[in-house]
Amino acid sequence: MNNIPTNTQMDRKNSPGCPSIIKLTNISFSYPGSENRVLDCLNLNIRAGDQIGMIAPNGSGKTTLLHTIMGLCKPDKGSIEVLGSPMETQKDFTRIRSEVGLLFQDSDDQLFCPRVLDDVAFGPLNIGFSQQQAIEISLNILEKLGIKELEKSVTHRLSGGQKRLVALASVLSMSPKILLLDEPTTGLDKTVKQKLIHILNHLNITYLVISHEFDFLKAVTNKIYSMDKGRVLTDEYNL
Amino acid sequence: MLENVIIGGNSPIHSLNPKIRILFSFFLSIAATLCDNLIVALGYLLISLSLIGFTRLPIKVLLRRLKPLFWCLLTIWVFVPLTFKGNIIFQYGLFSASYQGILLSCKITFKSLALLLMFISLIATMPIASLGAGLHQLKVPDKLVFLLLMTYRYIAVIQGEYMRLLRAAKFRGFKPGTNLHSYKIYAFLSGMLFVRASFRAKRVYQAMCCRGFKQKFHTLDIYPPSKLNYVFSFLMILVILGLVIIEQIWI
Numbered sequence: 357m358n359n360i361p362t363n364t365q366m367d368r369k370n371s372p373g374c375p376s377i378i379k380l381t382n383i384s385f386s387y388p389g390s391e392n393r394v395l396d397c398l399n400l401n402i403r404a405g406d407q408i409g410m411i412a413p414n415g416s417g418k419t420t421l422l423h424t425i426m427g428l429c430k431p432d433k434g435s436i437e438v439l440g441s442p443m444e445t446q447k448d449f450t451r452i453r454s455e456v457g458l459l460f461q462d463s464d465d466q467l468f469c470p471r472v473l474d475d476v477a478f479g480p481l482n483i484g485f486s487q488q489q490a491i492e493i494s495l496n497i498l499e500k501l502g503i504k505e506l507e508k509s510v511t512h513r514l515s516g517g518q519k520r521l522v523a524l525a526s527v528l529s530m531s532p533k534i535l536l537l538d539e540p541t542t543g544l545d546k547t548v549k550q551k552l553i554h555i556l557n558h559l560n561i562t563y564l565v566i567s568h569e570f571d572f573l574k575a576v577t578n579k580i581y582s583m584d585k586g587r588v589l590t591d592e593y594n595l
Numbered sequence: 596m597l598e599n600v601i602i603g604g605n606s607p608i609h610s611l612n613p614k615i616r617i618l619f620s621f622f623l624s625i626a627a628t629l630c631d632n633l634i635v636a637l638g639y640l641l642i643s644l645s646l647i648g649f650t651r652l653p654i655k656v657l658l659r660r661l662k663p664l665f666w667c668l669l670t671i672w673v674f675v676p677l678t679f680k681g682n683i684i685f686q687y688g689l690f691s692a693s694y695q696g697i698l699l700s701c702k703i704t705f706k707s708l709a710l711l712l713m714f715i716s717l718i719a720t721m722p723i724a725s726l727g728a729g730l731h732q733l734k735v736p737d738k739l740v741f742l743l744l745m746t747y748r749y750i751a752v753i754q755g756e757y758m759r760l761l762r763a764a765k766f767r768g769f770k771p772g773t774n775l776h777s778y779k780i781y782a783f784l785s786g787m788l789f790v791r792a793s794f795r796a797k798r799v800y801q802a803m804c805c806r807g808f809k810q811k812f813h814t815l816d817i818y819p820p821s822k823l824n825y826v827f828s829f830l831m832i833l834v835i836l837g838l839v840i841i842e843q844i845w846i
Contacts (some may be wrong), residue, residue, distance in 0.1 A: 426799045450804075458805045465798040468748050470723045477815050482807035487815060512751045530806060 374404040376563055377534050383434035394420045396586030409573030410566045412583035418566045422536045426458050454483045457532035461539050463519035467511045472522050473510055480529035497525045518546035535563035541572050600656050601719050611827055612818045613721050613729030620717040626835050627678040627709050635842045636705040642834055643690045643712035648718045664711055668704050723747045728814035731760045756791055760784050
């Protein structure tokens with residue numbers, strides 16, 4: 357893993373003065389029927405320009421954290437602010453879903469249309485683009501990610517790496533302001549990993565990446581956080 | 596691969612609007628199923644053959660698709676003429692074939708071939724997304740259309756999961772047999788499959804919501820309006836009505 361490019365990391369600026377994109381305050385969450393708090397008074401502030409890596413043991417609540425940000429898990433207490441507005445009801449979350457893109461751990465969960473182009477265009481069509489516009493947006497994204505040749509492929513016959521890239525394209529086609537990536541490198545070979553690093557380094561977008569691979573996080577992020585006992589551990593004091 | 600050959604054609608049938616194709620395959624199949632006359636059944640078979648002719652599908656592909664039907668028809672041809680009571684026209688030892696049995700077998704053959712060819716030419720030639728869009732336009736409830744699309748998409752995933760579970764059991768020395776232990780293991784496997792499928796369904800729904808899904812399904816397929824749709828509809832109405840009237844009045 358020594359040849360992973362890390363040079364772009366040096367150019368990245370820390371962003372203490374930038375506006376907050378996602379702000380979680382005192383979030384607690386436990387799954388129904390369980391006493392164990394997966395998230396316990398958790399605080400997290402993601403600012404514009406942040407490219408955060410999150411590395412923590414299994415079961416420490418990383419995926420739950422992402423799902424809470426998306427409104428898929430309802431916290432027991434605490435407040436969530438996305439792009440400056442408080443998220444209180446499901447309606448609030450529905451409104452911001454085109455602004456926050458979540459890449460799921462398993463690409464098969466995310467790709468449900470019969471063909472690749474249908475899947476990538478699913479988001480743009482849902483947020484009101486016309487058929488023609490949705491096709492144009494999708495083709496652009498596929499080209500940007502270097503997988504334009506997959507446009508007409510049948511989704512369930514793609515390889516694991518191709519599926520991951522198509523899933524990323526399907527999230528990016530909604531032009532989100534922030535990306536949440538849940539273990540994007542799981543099951544990928546070195547070549548696809550390199551491709552993913554290249555793509556993320558050229559995206560110019562705020563993101564939070566969960567991964568168990570330190571080298572990968574080092575190559576694509578400018579901050580690395582961890583989680584323990586339901587809280588986010590950072591090296592910053594001004595959360 | 597087989598699917599790509601059938602869907603990816605460039606024939607007049609392929610360019611017809613999915614809505615029209617679904618509608619007429621529905622009416623044609625009902626008319627063909629209900630017909631009781633051998634000559635009329637042959638008429639439906641001829642219609643299906645001409646539709647297949649228009650799709651310009653390779654014969655090899657067609658025969659491969661029809662193979663299961665041929666096996667089924669073979670068993671019918673072996674058993675029905677021998678067991679159906681009527682005028683005996685052929686006898687060999689204990690076996691005797693009846694005239695009525697042969698007629699019935701012919702009718703079953705014509706009708707089943709007609710139905711299958713009709714569905715291959717009209718329905719199997721469109722991508723599943725177009726089929727979904729066509730059903731949607733015909734006001735079929737959204738939930739049913741979703742069920743169809745999701746089944747198509749996830750049947751391979753569920754099969755993969757089942758095979759994975761079964762392999763895991765086999766690698767630990769499980770040998771299926773006719774005993775309680777095997778039945779119990781199969782019950783565990785299918786139970787686990789349901790649990791996993793339901794979890795996956797939840798995750799897929801969450802993924803859809805994250806991408807702005809609002810209970811409405813859009814499609815990218817564009818079928819420009821063309822005269823061909825009207826000509827096809829007119830001909831189909833004429834042929835179906837014609838055959839139904841002929842059977843009801845003259846035969």
